[in-house]
Amino acid sequence: MTGFILRCAIVALGLWFATKVLSGLQFDTAxxxxxxxxxxxxxxxxxxxxxxxxxxxxxxxxLGLFLIVINAAMLGLVALLLSGFAISGFWTAVAASLIVSVTSWIASGLIGNNGRIEVIKGK
Incomplete structure (x- = not known):
């Protein structure tokens, strides 16, 4: 359960960063x-x-590039389901999904499967 909450917080951080970078992505409240x-x-x-x-x-x-469109569609679906969350267009959704994906990818490298921060020690 801790891992899921931590991953949701990471996605929220990625979405927040995407709102700062992209003008077409807006949230009403935190x-x-x-x-x-x-x-x-x-x-x-x-x-x-x-x-x-x-x-x-x-x-x-x-060659897998359509997965970017699927990620954008999932973000667009969330925007349709949730009032207070707006995406201005397709390319904004694509850029936002890329930002969230990269943020999650970087954070997943630091967080293990059980939700704890992993320290990699060299020899």
Whole structure:
């Protein structure tokens, strides 16, 4: 449970950073930001795998680049479901999903599977 909460906080940090970089991404309150991060985690766990399977031929033809569009679509779905969260367009959603993905990727390198910060020791 700690790992899930920590990952939601990391996604919230990525979304917050995306709002600072992109003018077309807006949240009304900090609570909306946290709910969006939680909802994005749920959408990525339930709907994203179905979308990936359904678009597998297109993903293979584009050598995996279509996954960026799927990530943007998941972010757009969260924006549709949550009032107080607005995305101005497709390219804003693509850029925001890339920012959130990179933020999560960097943080996942520092956090283990059990939600604890891992220290890598050299010889």
């Amino acid at each position: 609570t909306t930001l946290l709910i969006a991060a939680l909802l994005l985690g749920v959408v990525n766990a339930i709907i994203r795998p179905i979308a990936i399977v359904l678009t597998l031929p297109l993903t293979l033809v584009t």
